[in-house]
């Protein structure tokens with residue numbers, strides 16, 4: 001039997017309400033020693049019923065709080081759970097936990113509640129991982145992705161694939177028992193069909209997941225252009241704060257500076273860079289190299305021009321070098337001044353100092369990176385681990401297809417491997433190591 005564990009389940013120092021959770025066979029026994037209420041008789045306690053009462057902090061001091069009992073197996077962990085909810089701050093909460101730990105429970109390890117939930121069949125591995133993501137989610141989009149996962153949709157789909165593969169394995173075993181030519185041939189055809197179907201599904205999971213990386217990491221946007229066109233002014237306008245130095249001296253920005261904002265649930269990370277030009281200045285040169293590199297690595301490049309003058313040779317050189325990037329937005333700045341620069345296709349006119357049309361840039365970034373590309377209603381994979389597994393599956397599938405003319409036992413071996421690999425997502429391939437790894441990423445109390 002598992003021992004009884006306890007921890008504070010709410011984030012330290014945040015929020016008005018704290019929750020202490022106890023899980024295990026002795027949960028009620030522990031509570032009985034410490035919590036008293038006129039309406040509560042421990043031998044007749046009602047599960048899922050809130051009891052208001054007092055918790056003995058020590059001999060003289062009591063803390064008013066709520067207690068609720070979840071009877072096994074109808075609880076998060078599948079075990080008996082007792083939860084205390086209190087309004088006290090960090091100190092009182094800590095004190096209560098200490099009392100609980102001195103009265104029959106031990107401190108839970110990070111992720112231990114969820115691990116027990118998994119072990120008792122309450123959540124799948126897939127759901128457990130998404131709980132970690134929910135806890136760590138930074139933007140709403142990211143949260144949505146992990147919520148989708150926590151409904152276990154990926155697990156359901158992958159389990160289905162696993163079941164189909166199980167049938168394949170059964171078929172192969174049958175052909176080994178009855179090695180008549182015809183039977184083997186038709187079985188093989190069916191097996192290859194199933195494997196091809198797996199291939200398509202997994203490919204679409206992977207594709208969607210690569211897009212969903214934007215949800216997780218945000219979109220990286222490099223602001224490039226020649227000196228003095230107003231890159232830093234634009235950066236400040238986008239962020240809504242004066243974080244980058246602006247002067248009328250060419251070559252003001254020497255080092256890269258990045259800052260983020262949220263737009264429609266997505267984080268956008270802007271990188272202000274040094275104006276690109278020929279220079280002998282050593283520091284500026286390094287800055288320019290960094291600019292070029294950040295443009296290469298960015299998801300979107302904002303190519304900024306000064307609308308109040310014609311294109312310089314430098315502008316033209318930069319234009320040429322950004323042409324090879326896939327998402328480039330031409331920004332014509334300083335439209336508060338008289339426009340000299342000829343009109344171009346697909347440009348966005350702005351005034352960084354007057355903060356005019358800044359939102360158009362955000363809209364455009366969102367449009368070219370996110371719209372039509374991420375379908376929030378589709379399965380989105382946010383976990384790096386799951387993506388790696390799916391990639392391994394992909395290469396196993398390719399191996400199977402390449403070896404389809406080999407003997408049945410070779411194919412069977414590869415299909416079993418594939419089945420096991422998929423099981424690392426559904427939890428249907430008893431591998432302790434993976435399970436340990438996932439739950440170790442949880443924080444205490446979850």
Ligand SMILES: Nc1nc2c(ncn2[C@@H]2O[C@H](COP(=O)(O)OP(=O)(O)OP(=O)(O)O)[C@@H](O)[C@H]2O)c(=O)[nH]1
Nearest residue numbers: 227228229230231232233247251252253275352353
């Ligand atoms: N009239 C007008 N002036 C602007 C605008 N945006 C920037 N400027 C001016 O242009 C000059 C250069 O601005 P910065 O933002 O420092 O330009 P930069 O591209 O970052 O320059 P470097 O860092 O040197 O490459 C400053 O004097 C700004 O005040 C604008 O929209 N309208």
Ligand SMILES: [Mg+2]
Nearest residue numbers: 231232252253
């Ligand atoms: Mg600058």
